[in-house]
Structures are given as structure tokens and as C-alpha cells.
Amino acid sequence: MSGGLLVAGTTSDAGKSVVTAGICRWLVRQGVKVAPFKAQNMSLNSFVTREGAEIGRAQAMQAQACRIEPTALMNPVLLKPGGERSSQVVLLGRPVGEMSARGFFGETGEPGGSSPGSRLRGGRQEELLGNVLDCLAELRGTYDAVICEGAGSPAEINLRRTDIVNMGIARNARLPVLVVGDIDRGGVFASFFGTVALLSPQDQELVAGFLVNKFRGDVSLLEPGLDMLRGLTGRRTYGVLPFRHGLGIDEEDGMAVSLRGAVRESAVSAPVGEDVLRVAVCAVPLMSNFTDVDALAAEPGVVVRFVDRPEELADADLVVLPGTRGTVRALEWLRERGLADAILRRVAEQRPVLGVCGGFQILGEHIEDEVESRAGEVAGLGVLPVRVRFAREKTLTRPVGEALGERVEGYEIHHGVADVTGGRTFIHDDEGHSLDGCRVGQTWGTHWHGSLESDGFRRAFLREVAAAAGRRFVPAAETSFAALREAQLDRLGDLIEQHADTDALWRLIESGAPQGLPFIPPGAPA
Secondary structure, eight states: OEEEEEEESSSSSSSSHHHHHHHHHHHHHHTOEEEEEEEEOOOOOOEOOSOEEEHHHHHHHHHHHSSSSSOOGGGGGEEEESSSSSSEETTTTTTEEEEEHHHHHTTTTTOOOOOOOOOOTTTTHTTTTTHHHHHHHHHHHSEEEEEOOOOOTTTTTTTGOOOOOSSHHHHHHHHOEEEEGGGSSSSSSHHHHHHHTOOOHHHTTTTEEEEEEEEOHHHHHHHHHHHHHHHSSSSSEEEEOOTTTTTTOOSOEEESOOHHHHHSSSOOOOOOSSSSSEEEEEEOOOOOOOOGHHHHSSSSTTEEEEEEGGGGGTTHHHHHHHEEOOOHHHHHHHHHHHHHHHHHHHTTTTTTEEEEEEEHOOOOOOOSSSSSOOOOOEOOOOSSEEEEEEEEEEEOOEEEEETEEEEOOBBBEEEEEEESSSSSEEEOOTTOOOOEEEEEETEESSSSSSSGGSHHHHHHHHHHHHHHHHHOOOTTTTHHHHHHHHHHHHHHHHHEEEOOOOOHHHHHHHSSSSSSOOOOSOOSOO
8 A cells, every 4th residue: 555545524523533543543544554634623621742852642643543652753743722712833843932812823924923933924824835745745654654634624714724733734745535424513514514615616526525423323314315415515425423422542632532532421430449439530621641641540449530519528548730831820710719718628638639841740849930921939739748840841851760669651741840848759660860849748649641551550550559548459460551542442442444445545545535526616715
């Protein structure tokens, strides 16, 4: 095989990430050397590659579906929202400044960067097309096939001129386009037809057909509609994927994701011990890398829920303060909601609290921030002996260490530099020298994302939590988070193999969109 495909969607959250991962896993099982690609991602869930580049977690998981290491080439542009109207722009794994939405999508040359030291100008998205195409070309020169994921909808007519992630890249790279629709939301036929009908004739030439996602019921009842859709558009449907619980990979944003989604949607696996363990995650503003708690939710007998009221912490055995793109804003929110006082009461009662990245910073004594919020000096919750100063350079690493007698791996993505002045060592090297974080009583803090995916460390940590909470909870000795992830990706591959026309899909990837596809009026507005 030699070719490519763009997986677009009728809407955000239609299932593009999942379908892309499923196609990648199906192809790699056929012996195809395949890679994922998303030109531009907007997400607060990111990952650090081996070379220290920051990319979207969805692309990292899609690389795992391909059984390859993720690289910055797979997600050259990452936008990390810092509010309703601005985002940090990460180019080829490195932050280059903060930019407003108007600056990013607006006219070239207008002032765009809003952060000190920003190297951005307005209309930056249009200028990035060359970078994006170069990355895609390099991947296509290395792999047999590249499966690209679009963003939102390709029919965003107000953004088409500067588009570099949907039809903009499909046109420039001559990629066939498969449009995914979520039938569980309703209106999928109108969405399919409307998506095509709002594209220009040149764009429509590349839209090969459709893929129905999250179907429940008897497919034979759907088939007449698919036949009518083909009659209306001249385009076939390449498959109908049934609804399956817990099949999301690390999504860009949202709550019902990954393995945590499986736990939230179905019964929690029975505990090994006598008790369950209840985990409450504070749903702070601009929450980032909330996938950190997926590994907890994967443990039999662990119940994970997201909370935003102080009374919801009362029965929790563990409270988690997750990462956030806005540490100072999250701290203010905790105080406004009464959650800060509830956390301080827990700490005084020696009940377990874990802070990760921004959550760790919030638990400290003092925050000096002239970079992220530009709030200057702010008092933290004062639970951990830590003083945090925000640096302009972002820390991006993949460290390894030990904690609680177990090997632990993680990744760091933060501007805040922590000066730990006391407490017990949390994560250390082979010689016992502190690497990150600290612990005071039953309050723990670390900058390391992903540490709970280390099975031995997670079990040791949960034993500590259970003992402090007085629960007769026992971690399951056989739970392997990596194996669960692999099984999840295999299930995605199975969906494609069993419910899509893989022969037709293969031809589409290898040969491109069929010739002579009809134009569906009215087309894109002039």
C-alpha cells in the first residue's frame, strides 16, 4: 500500500479520533507501515514525545495504534486554550506564544500575539500551511500510509480560506476524504448531505463517502436511508460502526473519555478486597490532562467522579486536584466554590489529597505568575512547602524515577518552577535524591503527568490511600494499564475490520477518491 486518507467529521466529537485510531490499528495488523497525522489540534490534553515535543494526546494514542513512537510531525500545530478567546500556540512541539482567535484566523500581518515575547503575527494559520504540508510529506515519505484526522467540520465556511486541517490540507495533498457522522446524536443524514453541499466543487471532488458511527439497533432499518443518501450525493457509505461503551481514546476535551468512560458508563468492576475506593476529581477551569485519572478508574473497585461542589468531597477517600492551563484562575475558582476550604479540612483530618501539575502548584504556599495569568504574587493553599515561579520557557520532559519502592515514569508539561523547601521526598532517583514533588502527611504533589499508569506505583499509592481512609480495599495484582490500552486499541481495529467495507477502504487509501463524483449544490458561498 501507498497512500493516505483524511478522516473528517460532520461535527466535533463525531468520532474522528476513534475512527482514525481504528483504521490505523486495522492497517498495522495487515502489515502496513502506517502513521497518524493531525495538522492542527485544539486541546488541553497533551503528551510529550521522546524528543521532548508537545503534541495532542489523541495523536500519541493513534501512534500507539500504529505501534510506533509519536513525534512532533504527527501534530505540527497544537492550540492550548487559555480562555474563551485566546490560546497558546505550540509549533512542532514548542510553544511560540499566546494568540487571540481573531489574530490566529484574521488577516496576515495584524497584531496577533498577546503574550510577552510572542513571535506570532496575525493570520498565522494561513502562514502555517507550508509547515504542515512539509510534515505530512515527510511522514508520507517514511510510511506506506498516513491516516489524517480533521478538526471540527470541513464545512466551516467562515474559516475555509485559512483552513489547514480539513479540506485545505486535503486539496493540497490530494487526499481522499471520509466523513464520519455520529448517529447517536440524531440528524446524521442531514449532516452528511449538508457537509458535502456546503463545499466548493473542488473540495467536493475529494469527498469519497461516509461512515456512520455509534449506531444502535438493526442495521437493516438504516440501509434504505443509506441508499437514498447515495442517490442524493452519489457517494457511498463505507461502514456502520455500532455503539460500544468505553471505546474513546484520549480525547481532545470532554469528560466521557478513554477507560474512565468505560467505568462511568457501566458497572464498576467488583473490588478485590471488601471495600471500594472513591476518588473525587475537582473539575477546575481549563482542566488539562484529566486522563491522568484513567489509570485509577481502570482498577477494579475504584470509583472515579468529577466534582464541583464541596459537599461532594465528603465521602471521597481520595481527592485529586488535576492539571490546569490556568493555575491562578483554578485557585480562585476553588476558593469561590468553597472547595478550597473543604480541601483544607481534609488535610487537617489527614485524609488523602493528590495534586498533579497545576494542582500541585495550587497546594503550595506561594505562586509568582507573570507568564500564564500575569497575576503577579498569589498565595496558594499553603498545604505543601512549595514556592512556584512561572518561567517563560516551558518544561517538556519524559522523566523516570522511583516512588513508594516502585519504578515510575511520567511526563512534564508546565511553566511553573517549584522550589520545594520541606516535606518528605515523593519521587526520587536510585540514590534517593528528590526528582519531583513532595509529601506532607497524606497530601501529595507532583508535576509528573501519567505517573499512575506505572502499575506497581499505582498499586502502592492506592494501598497508602486505602490505609489512610480506613478502607479494606486491595488493588488487583493483575491489572496492567498498558495491556488495557492495547486491548482497547484492538477493539477499535476490530470495529473497522468487522463493520466497515475494508476492501473499499483499502482502495480509497491507495487510489484516492473515485473519479466523476457529482457536485451537490449550492456549494460554498462565494
